[in-house]
Amino acid sequence: MALFKPTKIPVYPKLGEKVTQDTLxxxxxxxxxxxxxxxxxxxxxxxxxxxxxxxxxxxxxxxxxxxxxxxxxxxxxxxxxxxxxxxxxxxxxxxxxxxxxxxxxxxxxxxxxxxxxxxxxxxxxxxxxxxxxxxxxxxxxxxxxxxxxxxxxxxxxxxxxxxxxxxxxxxxxxxxxxxxxxxxxxxxxxxxxxxxxxxxxxxxxxxxxxxxxxxxxxxxxxxxxxxxxxxxxxxxxxxxxxxxxxxxxxxxxxxxxxxxxxxxxxxxxxxxxxxxxxxxxxxxxxxxxxxxxxxxxxxxxxxxxxxxxxxxxxxxxxxxPDESNELSGQQRQQPAHRAVVKGRNYIPKQDDYLVSKPVKQHLAKYDTHLKKFNVSKALDAALESWTRQKKPEIPVAVMKEMDRRGTLKNALAGRDEQEVSQLLHFVIGNVIDPRFAPILIVAAEMILDIYHSVIGQSSVVDRQLMRLQDILEKEIDYQQELLEVLGMLDTVFAFCVPRKEVACPGVDRPNCLTEGEASTSRPQVQAT
Missing domain, CATH: 2.130.10.10 (YVTN repeat-like/Quinoprotein amine dehydrogenase)
Known part of the structure; x- marks a missing residue:
């Protein structure tokens, strides 16, 4: 029987303090x-x-x-x-x-x-x-x-x-x-x-x-x-x-x-x-x-x-300088507590057969439920208070794994008002983050499909849905404005590129057109 593969949590780059010469x-x-x-x-x-x-x-x-x-x-x-x-x-x-x-x-x-x-x-x-x-x-x-x-x-x-x-x-x-x-x-x-x-x-x-x-x-x-x-x-x-x-x-x-x-x-x-x-x-x-x-x-x-x-x-x-070097050397030293294992320096011979000891696999709480196919409990474990506030990448990774397995809709279904409100609160807080947006938009659509029949019966859920709609509309407007700015910048950059002159017969031809002008110029018809 194959071992269960734990959910892979992606590591995103942290925006820390910029280290400069002044900082050092x-x-x-x-x-x-x-x-x-x-x-x-x-x-x-x-x-x-x-x-x-x-x-x-x-x-x-x-x-x-x-x-x-x-x-x-x-x-x-x-x-x-x-x-x-x-x-x-x-x-x-x-x-x-x-x-x-x-x-x-x-x-x-x-x-x-x-x-x-x-x-x-x-x-x-x-x-x-x-x-x-x-x-x-x-x-x-x-x-x-x-x-x-x-x-x-x-x-x-x-x-x-x-x-x-x-x-x-x-x-x-x-x-x-x-x-x-x-x-x-x-x-x-x-x-x-x-x-x-x-x-x-x-x-x-x-x-x-x-x-x-x-x-x-x-x-x-x-x-x-x-x-x-x-x-x-x-x-x-x-x-x-x-x-x-x-x-x-x-x-x-x-x-x-x-x-x-x-x-x-x-x-x-x-x-x-x-x-x-x-x-x-x-x-x-x-x-x-x-x-x-x-x-x-x-x-x-x-x-x-x-x-x-x-x-x-x-x-x-x-x-x-000596103190700085000594401190950096101390940081590179191994910890004081070191386990001494008998035979750790033994070099195996050609005819020796290595018997490997099975390594016990330690799973997170949500992976334990996923291994037992309890997808609803797995999602609940990933959405615990500390995890969703400090490590939002963990609930997103669990949702992504469930979507890959085709069980995300089952995990989102069968929830009461408080649990749906908790899900929407997490989606609202992270949906505009480009790292999490793809899977959270899919989750939001599934929530609407599952609970569309009860919309209007809970004032809390209704307010959150309205807020989610406002956030998405504003984000769409921002994206449209950015596209317009990008188009303006492309035009400016196009005019900044130096244009090549078209080779003209003759030695000195001050009336020669550039390549761009030659392609766009039209013959003028003189009045008779």
């Missing part, structure tokens, strides 16, 4: 190191000099972490209230930070006590940064002002009072010691020159501005606020180049990769998105557990640091 590059990070801070991590700054320590501003403290260490190598606690915006100087020796008590403090990274205190603001200072000259700092406050300070004398040099709301972000030019830019909750970006007593350029972001970023050439400025990330051309007077809206909550921070070819944005929607700076399309995405307030990228993209609202500092370190 940005996924080449280790599992994140998570450090719990005392409050929300509002700012992360990376020292520009080796070993590129992290300055993390959270609550009333600024912790400095080494590139590998999970414990702070230095802590500044000279703040009475919440600290903001701890920034390194370009030589990595000094650090400046604002505070909710309106005092700006300057620290020596190797010391503990504040070297200078700058007093003058009347409200919380959220913006601090060093100028490229290294002896001046700029600050921005909730008192709507931004100021320029002299470090040696701890005195105020210039004050600008042009914003009409909180100043929450700012940065200085690395190429010009007199230029700096601020962003405010009044939706404006302002470019200031310390040699002039007012701003030299103003741009309207349209949303409260949360973060700013300058390209290395300083010809482009990036502003983030609301759901928007906008790119401005400073060489053209602040012209808007690109407006990106890829987040669905407020964007809180932006930064640039070491190569300058990728830009990263972090948002309260728990995502960090990576953009290609040539076309500003999203090429990768990172997911985090809670809303993100700050973001920083280490030199050579060796680490990504993210600060969140729940006080978690998450740091992902890039894998070394």
């Amino acid at each position: 590059y940005w996924k080449n990070y280790k599992a994140p190191v998570q450090i719990k801070e005392f409050g929300s991590v509002t700012n992360i700054d990376i020292s520009p000099v080796p070993p590129h320590n992290f300055a993390v501003t959270a609550f009333t403290r600024i912790h400095i972490y080494g590139p590998i260490s999970q414990e702070p190598v230095k802590t500044f606690t000279q703040f009475k209230n919440t600290a903001f915006c701890g920034r390194f100087r370009s030589d990595g020796q000094l650090l400046v930070a604002g505070c909710e008590d309106a005092v700006v403090r300057l620290f020596d990274v190797s010391g503990k006590v504040a070297l200078r205190k700058f007093k003058g603001h009347t409200k919380a200072v959220h913006v601090t940064d060093f100028t490229s000259q290294q002896y001046h700092i700029i600050t921005g406050s909730d008192d709507y002002s931004c100021r320029l300070w002299d470090i040696p004398n701890a005195t105020e040099l210039t004050r600008y009072q042009e914003h009409t709301d909180y100043v929450r972000c700012g940065l200085t030019s690395k190429l010009n010691r007199d230029l700096f830019i601020t962003g405010s909750y009044d939706h404006s970006l302002k470019v200031f020159d310390a040699r002039v007593d007012k701003s030299v350029m103003t741009m309207d972001h349209g949303q409260p501005v949360e973060s700013l970023l300058l390209y290395p050439s300083e010809s482009l400025l990036v502003s983030a606020g609301g759901r928007y990330v906008k790119v401005w051309d400073l060489l053209k007077g602040g012209q808007l180049l690109v407006s990106l809206r890829n987040h669905h909550k407020t964007v809180t921070s932006v930064c640039l990769s070491s190569s300058g070819q990728r830009m990263l944005s972090a948002s309260l929607d728990r995502h960090v998105k990576v953009y290609d700076t040539t076309n500003y399309k999203v090429v990768h995405n990172f997911d985090y557990a809670t809303s993100i307030l700050s973001l920083a990228l280490a030199p050579d993209d060796k680490a990504i640091a993210v600060g969140m609202t729940d006080g978690i500092l998450s740091i992902k370190h890039r894998k070394t």
